[in-house]
Amino acid sequence: MDRKVRVRYAPSPTGHLHIGGARTALFNYLFAKHYDGDFIFRLEDTDIDRNIEGGEASQLDNLSWLGIIPDESPLKPGKYGPYRQTEKLDVYREYAQKLIDMGLAYECYCTSEELDASRKKQESEGKFSFRYEKTCLNLSEEQKAKYKEEGRIPSIRFNVDENKVYTWYDIVRGEISVAGKDISDWVIIKSNGIATYNFCVSIDDAQMEISHVFRGEEHISNTPKQMMIYESLGLQAPSFGHLTLIVNEERKKLSKRDETIMQFISQYKEEGYLPEAMFNFFSLLGWSPEGEDEIFTKDEIIKLFDETRLSKSPSMFDKGKLHWINNHYIKELEEDKLQALCLPFMEKEFDLLNKSDEWKKDILELFKPQLNYGLEIIELVRPFFEEYQLEEADIEFLKETDSKELLETIIIGFEELSEFKATDIKEVIMTSGKELGKKGKNLFMPARLAISSKRSGADLATVAQLIGKEESINNIKKAIETL
């Protein structure tokens, strides 16, 4: 790298951190940290009507939950501030004036009604995209004065040179070029005096000495506009890399309304996913390291990160894979961490007051190997809180397997146990089976049914232990009564 690496994530505070944003932020972060550079968080809040309350804080909080901590941000300013675009509107206006003075930008007095009319007209001519016809390019001072008298407030447009071709080497896609003739004169300062996105980013990136920009592929078409600004103002442009989109299981771009996938990071947090797992998962969404492993710590990923291995084809958000990765990290969790993750969900759903700490610990350890995310514990554990009830078919099954005697034997065995521990319980079930010549499914299914009224579930002996001696025996008695 011939420049100090400085990258940025620059969301608009119009919503909370979503998957796409998180991934963009992550790759920028990885790149920065890999090259020992800085990761800057900046706010693009120029669309004042759409900004939401708390948007900035929410973005920052979710990012830090994921482990992506900015080196500079509005809350932790470096020497490149301000970090909110609305706080430097005069700067943009100054640069706009420079462009006007150079003849590279001009005031446009067209009203939105006129623009709409022109748009409609072009549409009716079969044009698919609107192109501003430079109507106001050569307005005389008189005409301007006249418009002003009418109460029109001008916007400022960039005067695009249609003979130019803008070419850049994209870090992920290679060379891309776009012709100036394909770009309409675009607004740099809106009539409300606020600069537009493309103008702000260019100036901010230059002023903040941003060296590299990784962003979504929807920004490819913005790149030439930004290049025009750098070129005319003599500013140094960053290098660009355009990440592929994240698509859903139908290969469509993730839209805000897409319900097949949870969109917001906060939702993953709320459902009990682990940040380390999310970090790991996102890093694999559109990137792959050399080698065959897929589970990495944050530091390992930073070390391995290589921007030339960023994928060019869309990344599908694979929920199954996320679950697998998350489960992996859950299995590594220590007892107290596991409890912190799961207990809140259980407490909300069930009455845990008369359950001992030992019981809570055991039940979580029981399900840990198969738990994909925290919230899932509720369904796994639900059978323990449901009323004991045998279905007709279950009773039938117990009759068919001729299990009455077996169950009676198990009760006797259970009653003799001073301590009701899984290992002993298993012993009882097995010796009872041996006595009556039953084994495998013929042994465990009836026993399970009688003890828990369920046909499947976790390790039966542990389940019985968790149900408790008295209740287990009572349950079996209830089952026997039906026979």
Next chain:
RNA sequence: GGCCCGUUGGUGAAGCGGUUAACACAUAUGCCUUUCACGCAUACAUCCACGGGUUCGAAUCCCGUACGGGUCACCA
């Protein structure tokens, strides 16, 4: 429609002119624990969207077609 981009098994994804086309998820089967889950093992692309070309040789390079996506705002 213009411009830009992509297309490898059910899915993610390696691969960069010569490979038995990695690896992972999912699935199936088997083993293990005398059920389940976990774990372990094995299987699963007559072949890299299609059609041409270049080459001794192509998933890999070139052209075209199809399909998919992005973008064409006083939104960011």
